[in-house]
Amino acid sequence: MTIQVFLPSQFTAPEIFPVIRDSFGTFSEIPTEVDFEFSNLRFVRPSGIVFLSNVARYLHRSGCRVTFSGMRRETNCIRFLDDSKFFEQHIGQAICEGSSPRSTTQPLREVRHEQSHNWLRSTLIPWLSISSQVPEHDLYNVQTCISEIFNNINDHSSQDVGSIFAQWYPNERRVIISVADFGQGIPNAVRTVEGELSDPLAITRAFDNEFSSKSTPRNRGVGLFDLKQNVVGRFGGRVTVHSLGGAVEFRNVDGSVNTSTYNVNGYCPGTLIDIELSTDRIEITNGERESFTWI
Template identity: 25%
Template sequence: MKNYTLIVPSSQRADDWFDFIRESLKHTEDVNNLIVDFNDVKFMDTDDFVVLACLIESFYIKGCQVEFIGGIDGFNNHLYNIKFKEYWKQGFDRSKFTLSHNQTTLCLWKISRDMIYSYSMYARQYFERFARDKDLIPLSSNMDEVFNNIFDHSKSPVTGYIITQYYPKNNKLSFSVCDFGVGIPNSIKRAGIDSEHDFEDWKAILKSLEKGFSINSTPRNRGFGLNNILEFTESSNGRLFIISNDGVVEKKAGEMYHAGSNNFNFSGTLIKIEVDLNSFEEKDDTNEIFDF
């Protein structure tokens, strides 16, 4: 039996995480038992969780078993509360809802086409408990946008993962989505858009954020693009962070873009969205009756 150990980075440095991904993906073949070692990890953000989930899935879909070791007590309690270690147990359905023991965390979810709208609607209802007078429909519609883009463009061997976290101290919400597909820049280049230009990857990501820009979308998603998500973060005093291939783009509401090359050589796309629930409009519960 061939074992392989993933030693999860204990830092929050992007360089450490993407070196970890790139090296680990070289070893997905002929592994019978994957050991995920959390060693001295104390904290993981939403983007860390979805990247790790996609990485584990890359081994799991090739038939290996998964076991977990390490991690300090406090962090292991968090893993228990969100049921992270259960996701790769035999018989566990990762495409369905999994209620966590932690009320501020919406379950890790392996994105499935059939459950897209159910998940986003559930997310809205789940977090309305913390923002009872706010209209969270924009949250669910923008989740739909991200999910549909994954299915339309990513061509990922590993279906994307999402996790959503609420932070009560500042009334903010963070959700991250990751896939190991071709990446936004490659998707644009394959479509032949502006083919006379040799786009750097970060410029291609910026192109994807332009209003009205879309490529080969399915009818349910045609005419919509990542610009909707950009506008959503702007209107909600939030932050949009995208890493895809060798490009990275960050946009905080009211500020200029920070964009450039990262040299991570990441085959896939990671999107992290943070929003301020205080900025959402209040619900309009007025029931109007129209007579015709």
């Protein structure tokens, strides 16, 4: 069975979800060959890059032949994807002459749990510090929050690997970091201990204080709740989570964390987390950093 998947013009994960659902359902059957067609592409966001990358990798690892077509090399979108190392990751080489990572991005990368903490400390955080001019020691909480996402992937994904891509928007002094995995999904993990919650409510429960779906939880009180409280509560940012058929957005409203739940239009295998924050909201200190208690 061969499938051609025409990607939408808006290359964001929510725009790709219905295309994935219509093409693959819930991935109960894997086609022998899939061609992703890019000719409609007009706009790219980090969430689209990591989500499609994970889908393509999953299909390939499941024995499917994955190809890409319709890439118009003269367009800004394809050049951006190429500079982000999307095609190098999936076909082994860049497709545009002179392609190279941009200073405003941390290129697409697949990171295993055992590599994640060192990579965050040695690569992502120094890049973000240089881009934002926020000292590395004041980005410690950001590093801790993203580390917890990889802990969550390790706990709940059979692949034990996540894709990550980050983009810095200098005129807005804003960064978006997208992380995606192809695991069982947050709702399924939560339902192992909470019963039959809907997908959006299960995602919300995963971000409650001291919640864990593990029988002997590690880092109780430091997990996804800390991601929400730091990025949204302290830094005034936004965290958006898509998993299976549900989605939750945590946003700062008048100094408090506001939660919005909704159903996904389409299907999101695994979990996709978007972290968006303004680095102007991060307090610059003299180097002393807050300590966490690990139980």
